[in-house]
Amino acid sequence: MTLLSVVMPVHKVQGYLRQCLDSVLDQSFTDFEIVAVDDASPDHSGAILDEYAARDPRVKVVRPPANVGVGEARNLGLDHATGEFVWFVDADDWLTPGSLRAVAERLAGTGADVLVVGWDRSYWTGEVTPGTAAKLLAEAPESFRLDEWPRIVDVLHVCWNKIVRRELLLRMGYRFESGWYEDLGFTYGVFAAADKISTLARDCVKYRQRRSGAATRTVGDKHFEIFGHWDRTYEIVAEHTPHADALRPHLFRRMVWHHLTVLRHGERVPPKSRKRFFTSMTEQYRRHVPPGGYPVPGGAQGVRHRLVGRGAYRTFQAFNTFVKTAKWGKRQLRGGKRLAKRGALNARALLLRGYYRWQLTRPIDQNLALYSAYWFRGVTCNPGAIYARAKELAPGVRGVWVVNRARAAAMPKGVPYVVAGTPAYFRALARARYLINNVNWPNDAVKRPGTTHVMTHHGTPLKKMGLHQADHPAGATDKGFEAQMRRADRWDFSVTSNAHTTIAWDGAYPCRYETLEVGYPRNDRLALAGPEEGAAVRERLGIAPGETVVLYAPTHREWLPPGTPLMDVEDFAAKLGPGHVLLVRAHYFHVPPGGGGEFPRAGNVIDVSAYPVVEDLYLAADSLVTDYSSLMFDYGVLDRPIVIFAPDWDAYRALRGVYFDLTAEPPGIVATTYADLVDAYTSGAYAGDTAAKARAHFRSRFCYLDDGGAAERVVRRVMLGLTEGDRA
Known part of the structure; x- marks a missing residue:
């Protein structure tokens, strides 16, 4: 057995x-x-x-x-x-x-x-x-x-x-x-x-x-079920032991403790039901109190026991208020003069804060959607795809973007925008009906009743995120988890790309939002693009027809100094040989704001770190080399070869934390050394049957929702109020 x-x-x-x-x-x-x-x-x-x-x-x-x-x-x-x-x-x-x-x-x-x-x-x-x-x-x-x-x-x-x-x-x-x-x-x-x-x-x-x-x-009247269960508990104990009478004082004391714990818990009994709950406590107290008494606890808890027995609800309330007030006074004395230590805000910041507070009192603009991506870097990612689709499906909703000052000059013509930190920005932030972002809005942004916040995120997660980072402090650049959760509390919708992502976010961000498991809007273009789009991007980058393009895009490592080389790209490009072009894209954390239209080329290496639209690069590339970047999940939509270059996998997994073993479930060939990476290309294994089989499994798990309709599904649910099966 x-x-x-x-x-x-x-x-x-x-x-x-x-x-x-x-x-x-x-x-x-x-x-x-x-x-x-x-x-x-x-x-x-x-x-x-x-x-x-x-x-x-x-x-x-x-x-x-x-x-x-x-x-x-x-x-x-x-x-x-x-x-x-x-x-x-x-x-x-x-x-x-x-x-x-x-x-x-x-x-x-x-x-x-x-x-x-x-x-x-x-x-x-x-x-x-x-x-x-x-x-x-x-x-x-x-x-x-x-x-x-x-x-x-x-x-x-x-x-x-x-x-x-x-x-x-x-x-x-x-x-x-x-x-x-x-x-x-x-x-x-x-x-x-x-x-x-x-x-x-x-x-x-x-x-x-x-x-x-x-x-x-959970606040609600279901907590009244405690009384029936305690009555039943006394019956069960009496049924299964001959010593029930001797045990009654101990059991009774525990029961009263339990009642008080539930009533005094701020997130259980609703305010309107508290007096009625207290009355039920008194009734059960008198029903089960042992004839010979019981060991009443000392201190404040003992006072509460006696007040329950007497049915003195008003006195009970007054006593708890007195205890809370005394504790509050002690905390204030210990806290000192915290506000004085913060220092005064400068005059402009005070004026802008006051202006924002005033705008929060003004009517919500029901036809305004405010968009942002990557901390105000411009029109891109999932918000960019939703913005484009909303113009077609919800033309009555006016879309405006938030951009930082350094990026303003690079904004596409005809796209309305406000510059972060200006009065126009604070006015839009205060009054927009829809706020759509792939990262959180700043801490001081207020979630107004009647507004809708959409968190699109910006990648299928391999690395741990949110509260899951608590066990991997080396990867947690923001260790203020309480502040992270307060920001996530503002979400009304969370857009996810697949079941894996939904499950990850459910534990990483345990807040009250509706999940839209619809695929990633930014991948709609990849699902629908024809070969002419990739050819146009190649021409823009000066790549000759017939050249084989490899995109190399490593992720960020929090524990390494910025700019630390992860691979000798010149040597790798040389190993690829004639007829190959290597596009190198640094993580956006390491790209200065402002962008630019120049993409320097040295031999057969092109630096595309500042290229504004990463989807263009996907379409231009014949294969992808990455390590642990979420790019692999997006590029997988194209069903083209992917090579994982993971020389520090054990360190990354231990320090950053991951949701699954990438080396066991890769999107293609895994190279753990530079020599293996070179061999994957020179031997052709990167595009062989083994790689294709791994890619097919990977796509079935992570890319199955990317059918070109994700942005439409978001717009229909968020702006049109339609659910699956409804007609626009």
Whole structure:
């Protein structure tokens, strides 16, 4: 018999599911199975489960015919489990390395029916704090019954910190109930029924504190379900232990603590329902208070317990206000004179800020769309494609671009624009109905009600982004994750190029936006272009007909000084031989603003770093050499050879963090040394059958939505308010 069944309900966790599954499957201990219940998840979670099940027989996927909720999903997983023990793991958390082996050894050493393990709280900001029961777990006897050591009731009442003998659950006939707070009956039920309980004072679970999407951060009246679950918990405990009366004081104290925690949490009970919730607390208090009393805690918490028992809601409110005010006063004293330390803003900045604030009070221009790309560099990328399509499909919407002063002279004729930092810019920023950008707007930009912010992004991600960078600080140039999330909170729509990107952004930017998984608008041109477009670009660059063009475009490395050469381009061009032209394009971080129409050529090397439209270069090139740049995903639309030059892959993966192993799933040949790169071209392998097979797999995963209609799909949804199937 398998020792352990990991039962995992799965619903809308696409941004976290891979990490959870990997944390189990990568353990050194292997005597386990994963029973994953795809609870009719509307995102890509089900596809991820199928992917893992196809490559690892330890993963079993169970699917109910419709969404049943987390409680019933656990029941279904339990019905399909075959292990001696069951561990209900939430799919947005993950296990620490070595935890399965430690659990197995502790179970074998104690003969426990229930094992309670430690955990860490992992916050979206990157902060990690020890679980609240670390000290308690360390102090517990090696094994005990609930009546022998009732302090165990103070451990967090969730199912994911407990490993339970399956036979015990079957003997109890235990079934999770529906709704929120379903863990209560499970926790105290198995404690009451177990002959032996043991603890493992080791951090086995990383308990993710989600920024959004968790029940604990959802405001609503569903939190009233706590009262029914506590009533049921008392019944379950009484059913499974003869010591229920002796345990009542400990259980009661925990119940009141739980009620207070829910009520005082600012993101749970709605303000209009707080008095009614408090009344229900008092009713349940009086219904279950032990005849002989219970150990009332000291301090402010003890005062709250007594006020609940008395039903004194107004006094309860006043007391909490007093405590908050006292804490606020202490913080102010510690804070000092922060504003004075910042220094005064210069007069012009103050005037512009005041002007912007005034413009925010004026009516929104319902027909104005403000566009920007790459920190005000001009008309390009996804915003550029949306702008062009919107002129055709939504001609009543006037498009205006934001450009920095150095780029203004290079703006195409006839394209309206404002210069960043001017009054015209602040007026447009304050009053535009639509704000469309491939990067975030500045921190001080205000998201007005009634406006629509569209984040188009500017690449399919290989490297970790957003909150995922927290584990790879060498690659995080902006470590202010809270500020990053505040900027992302302004998004109404997030445009993604494929399922991979949708899943990545879901975890990297856990905010409340609608995902438009429609392909990348900037790739529409690549999908629809004919050979004449590439020929025109070649002529513009002075490339003779018949010459073979190779585009070399490396990505940025945060840990290297700007300008650090990554390859001897002159030598590589020479190795390519006569009849070849090498186009070299530096990352835009290393290109000075202003652009230009000159593209210097030395022999058969042309520097196209300042070329304004990268899609032109794709169309001109017969093949691409890159390393870890998102260019590979766009160039893949053309179905032309790609070579990955990855001499520092291990360093890049460790320092920058990646979403998948590029060397295992490349878009073509992978060269890890310069000699390999040269050989890929001189031997012709770069365009051979092996390369073509890898490219086909890559395109099927990342380029399948790039059919030429992405920009139209964005315009139809955002500006015309149409959904799939609607007619314009």
